[in-house]
Amino acid sequence: MASQAAGNGNQTSSEVTDDYSSWYIEEPPGRSELQPEGVEPPCQPSAPPALHHACLASLSLLVLLLLALLVRRRRLWPGCGHHRPGLPSPVDFLTGDRPWAVPTAVFMVLFSSLCLLLPEKDPLPFLSFTSASSPGPWKLLALLYYPALYYPLAACATAGHQAAYLLGTVLSWTHFGIQVWQRAECLQDPKIYKYYSVLASLPLLLGLGFLSLWYPVQLVQSIRHQTGAASKIKGLKTSYSEEYLRNLLCGKRPDSRTCPDSKHGLLSRAWARFQHFIYTPQPGFRLPLKLVISATLTGTATYQVALLLLVTVVPTVQKVRAGINTDVSYLLAGFGIVLSEDRQEVVELVKHHLWTVEVCYISALVLSCSLTFLLLIRSLRTHRANLQALHRGAALNLGPPLQSTHPSRQAIVSWMSFSAYQTAFTCLGLLAQQVIFFLGTTALAFLVFVPVFHGRNLLLLRFLESTWPFWLTLALAVILQNIAAHWVFLETHHGYPELTNRRVLCTATFLLFPINMLVGAVVAVWRVLLYSLYNTAHLGQMDLSLLPQRATTLDPGYHTYRNFLRIESSQSHPAVTAFCILLLQVPSPRPQPPLAPQDSLRPSEEEEGMQLLQTKDLMAKGAGPKSSQSRARWGLAYTLLHNPALQAFRKAALTRARTNGAQS
Template sequence: MSSQAAGNQTSGATEDYSYGSWYIDEPPGGEEPKPERPVSLCQTSIPPSLSHACLASLSVLVLLLLAVLVRRRQLWPRCGHGRPGLPSPVDFLAEDKSRTVPTAVFMVLFSSLCLLLPDEDPLPFLTLIWTPSQVKEPEQEHRPWKMLALLYYPALYYPLAACATARHGAAYLLGSLLSWAHFGVQVWQRVECPQTPKIYKYYSLLASLPLLLGLGFLSLWYPVQLVKSFSHRAAADSEVLQSSYSEEYLRYLLRRKKLQSSSHTSKHGFLSQAWICFRHHIYTPQQGFRLPLKLVLSAALTGTAIYQVALLLLVGVVPTIQKVRAGITADVSYLLAGFGIVLSEDRQEVVELVKHHLWALEVCYVSALVLSCSLTFLVQIRSLVMHRANLQALYRGAALDLGSQAQSPHPSRQAIFCWMSFSAYQTAFTCLGLLVQQTIFFLGTMALAFLVFVPVLHGRNLLLLRALESSWPFWLTLALAVTLQNMAAHWAFLETHHGCPELTNRRRALFAVVFLLFPINVLVGTTVATWRVLLSALHNAIHLSQMDLSLLPPKAATFDPGYHTYRNFLKIEVSQSHPAVTAFCTLLLRGRTPQPQLPARPQDSLRAGEEEEGMQLLQTKDPTIKGAGPRASHGRARWGLAYTLLHNPALQAFRKPALSEAWTNGTQP
C-alpha cells in the first residue's frame, strides 16, 4: 500500500493538469499563438503639457504683434494712438488671394480635432496646474475639457492663418517662426512616440498625416513669401492681382464664341461626346471661372474627413478581426456545439471553417469601406460641378428659386448664419454619410457573401437557395402576373391610330382583368413597396453628404436643413462677391485714381477679333492717346453701369419676368 501510494504521489508530481491537456483529442505538438504584447504608454522627453503651454504662449504673442502691426499699417496715418486691430484669419469673400494657406490651416485644425477622440488629455497644459492624482473620476472630468478644447484649438491656430492676411514682411517672419514651432513639436512627438495604446498602435501616427502635411506646407510657404516680400516687385504684383479674376471672368464671358464646324464634330463625335459626358459628371477647371473659397475649403475638408473616418473604421475593426482569427483553436467546436451548431465532426476542419468565415467577414468589411469611400468621393466631385452650374446661373441673373417659394436675393440674418456654418455642415454630413454607407454596404455584402457565395462554395448551409426553392410558386406567380399584364396592355388594350395611342374597345375585358388580378397585384405591390424602401434608403445614404441635392420632395425641400443651408450660402456668395460687380467697382476706382502703367501679361493679350466692344473698355488706355478723354471715361462708366444693372441679382425683383425665368439648375421651366 505504501509503495502504491508513493507511486501515485510520484506520478502526480509529474502529471500536468493544465487546461490545454484536458482534451485527449488535442493534436500533439500544438502551440498556442502568443498574444501580442500590449503597447506601453510612451513618454516624450518634452512633456506634451509643456510643449502646448509654449505653443499657446507663442500664439498669443504672435497675435498681439499682428494686432500692433495692423494698427500701424492701417490706422497710424490718421489716428496714431488708436486701438490695435484684430487681424482677420481668412478673407472668405476674396477671390484673388491665396487659397492654399486657409486650406492647409483648416486641414490642420480638423486633424487636431480628430486626434482628440482617443486623447485622455484634451488640454495637456492643464496638467501643469492639476496632477492626475487629484482627479477622482478622470472619464467624467475630461468631458467638459473636451468641449472646451473645441474652442482652444481654433484659437491656437488663429495666428497661423492671420499671418498670411497681413501681407507684410514682419507677418511672414512671425508666420515662419510659428509654423516651424508647430511642425517641429509634432514631428518630435511622432518620432519619439510613434505607437500609442489607444484604438490602434499606429492610429495616432496615421491620423496625424494631414496635420503634418498642412504644417509642413505652411513651414515652407511663409519663408518663400518672406523672401518675395523683400523684392521690389511685390507691390506691383499685388496691384496686378487685385482685380485679375473679375476681369478674366468678364473677358471669358464677353469673348466672341467660335462656331465649331460640323466636319470636326462628326470626325471626333465619339471622343467629344465622351469628353462632354466626363465633364458633366467630373469637375474639371473651367477658364474664366473660379470656385469661391468656401467651396474650396469644403472640398479639402471633405477629403480630410473621408480619410479620417475611413482610417478610424479600418483600424478599429480589422485588427480586432485578425486577432480573433489568429486565436481560433479547436475549443471553438465545443462553443458552437453549445449553441446547437455542428459544422463538422472533425475539430480541425471546424477551425478552418471558422477562420475562413472570419476572413470572409474581413473581406466584406474592407470591400464595403472601399465602396463607401469611393462613392462619397465621386458624389463630392459631382457636387462641385453642380456648384459651378448654380453659381454661373445666379451670376447670369437667374432667380434664386430652389424650393417651393422664391427666395429674396438680399442677405438676411438666417442667410448669414447658413453661410457661416456651410463648411462645417459639409464636413459633418460627409462623416455621418460615410458611417451610414459603411453600415449599409457591410450588411449587404455580408448577406450576399454568407447567404450566396460561401454556401455555394462549400456546398452546405444553403438557406437562401432552399428558401427560394420552397417559395418558387409565389415568385413565379408574381412574374407571370406582371408579364401577362404588360403584354395585354401592349397587344390587347392599346392601339395606335394615326400616330396617337388610344384604348381599344375591349374595355369589358380590361375591367375584368383588373378585378381578377387585384389580389395578386396586392402581393406585387408589397414587393414593390419593399424595393422602394430599399432604394430610398440606399439613395439617401449615398447622397447624404451632398448638400446641393434635397433628400425630400420639391414641395418639402425647405425642411431639409442641408439644402436650406446651401440655398442661403449661394445667396450670400452671389450678393457679396459677384465678379461683374467687382469689375464694375474696379472700373470706377480706375477712373478716379490714376494707376501706373504696368506691363501687360502674356495670358491677357487678346486679339481684336476675340473681344466684344464692351470688353475693350476694360483695357487701361493711355490718356495721351487721341480720343481718350472725358467721353471715353463716360462711355466706360456707362457701359459698366449698364452691365451691372442687367446682371445684378439684387435687382431681379425689379426687372421684367422674362429675364428671371432661368433656374439655378441651368434649365428653363
C-alpha cells in the same frame, strides 16, 4: 502516535506556510505589474505635451500681438486715438483674388487636430484628469482652444507684409517641428491602434509642411520684389473679377479642334459624357473659397473616418482569427451549430468565415469612400452651375422661391456654418454608408458565395426552392399585364396611341387585384430599401434635398445650401467687383503719352469697360470700335440688371425688367 501525527501535521503546515511566505519575501521590492501579453506600454515622451502646447500657445499669443501692432501701424496710424482694433482676419472668404492654399491648409490642420482628440483622455494638454473626473466639458473647451491656437498661423498670410511672413515662417516651423518630434518619439500608441496616431496625423503634417514652405517663399519674394503700391495696382488689374467679365463678354466660340472627328468620335463622346458628371476647371471661373475649403475638409474627413473605422475593426478581427483553436467547436455546439465532425475542419471553416467578414468590411469601406469622392466631384460641378446661373440672374429650381434677395439673419448664419455642416454630413454619411454596405456585402457573401463555394448551408437556395410558386406567380402576373397593355389594351390610330378593349381591361383589373396587392407589397419593400440606400448615399451632399420638393424647407442641410448661394451671389458677384474696380480707375488729369492706333481708348470707353475687350488681335479680326462698344455696354447693362446686390437700390420698375426690355 496521535501526538506524533499532530506534530507532523503542525510541522507540515508550518513548512507550507514558510514556503508560501517565502514567495512574497523573495519578491524584489518596488516591482511593477507585468503588462499583458501583446499589449505594449504607453509611450513616455522626453518632453510632456503640456510643455509643447505651453510654448506653442505663448508663441501664438506673441505673434498675434505683433500682428495687431503691425496692422495698427500700417492702417490706423493717423487715428490711433480712436482705439480701433488692428487684428487681421484669418481668412477673407468673400474675396475671390486671395490665394486659397493657406486657408485650406489651416482648416485641414485644425480638423486633423480635432480628430486626434478622440482617443485622448486629456483633451486640454494643460490639464490632466483622473478616472473620477469627467473630461466631457473640457473637450468642449478644447473645441475653442485649437482654433485660437491656429488663428495666427492663418492671419500671417492675410496681413501681406514682410514682418507677417517672417512671423508666419517662425510659427509654421515651430508647429511642424514639434509635431514631427512628437511623432518620431512615439511612433506606436496602444490607445486605438499602435500606428493610428501617426496615420491620423498625416494630413496635419501635410498642412503644416506646406505652410512651412509657403511662408519662406513669400518672404523671399516680398524682399526681392519689394511689394508696394505698384504691385497692388498690378494685382488689381489682373484680378479674378476682370478675368471673369472678360471671358463672359468676349464670348469665345469653341475651337473646331475640340469637335469630335470621325476617327476619335467614340472616345470624344465618352470623354464628353465623363466630363458631364465630374468637375473640370473652366477658364474664367473660380469656385468660392468656402467651397474649396469644404471640398478639402470633405476629403480629409473621409480619410479620418475611414482610418478610424479600419483600425478599430480589422486588427481585432485578425487577432480573433489568429486565436481560433479546436475549442470553438464546443462553443458552436452549445448554440446548436455543427459545421463538421472534424474539429480541425471546424477551425478552418471558422477562420475562413472570419476572413470573409474582414473582406466584406474592407470592401464596404472602399465602396463608401469611392462613392463619397465621386459625389464630391459631381457636387462641385453642381455648385459651379448654380453660381453661374445666379451670377447671370437666372432663377434656380431650388425649392420654394426666396422671399427676398437681400442678406438676412438666417442667410448669414447658414453661410457661416456651411463648411462645418458639410464636414459633419460627410462624416455621418460615411458611417451610414459603411453600415449599409457592410450588411449588404455580408448578406450577399454568406447567402450566395460562401454556400455555393462550400456546397453546404444553402439557405437562400432552399428558401427560393420552397417559395418558387409565389415568385413565379408574381413574375407571370407582371409580364402578362405588360404584354396585355402593349398588345390588347393599346392601339395606335393616326400615329397616336389610344386605349381600347375597355371591358376586358376592367375585368382583368378586378381579377388581378389580389395578385397585384402581393406585387405591391414586394414593391413597397423594394421602395423602402431603395429610398434608404439612395438617401444614405446622398446624406453627405448639401446641394440635394432628401425630401420632396414641397418639403425642401424642412431639410436643414438643403436650406443651409440655398442661403449659402444667396450670400455668395449677392456679396461676391464678380461682375459687380469688376464694375467697382472700373469706377475706382478714374482717368488721371495728367497728359497721357501717345498710344498706338490699336491701343488707343477714349475716356468714355474706359469708363464703360472697354479695356476688358481689348485683345491683341482686335483689329486683325476687323471688329470696329462701334461694335465693341455696343457689345461692352450691352454686357455690362445685362450683368448689372440681374445683380441681386444692386436690385435694392434701383427703381421698382426696373426690378421687374426682362432681358429684352419688356415689362412684366
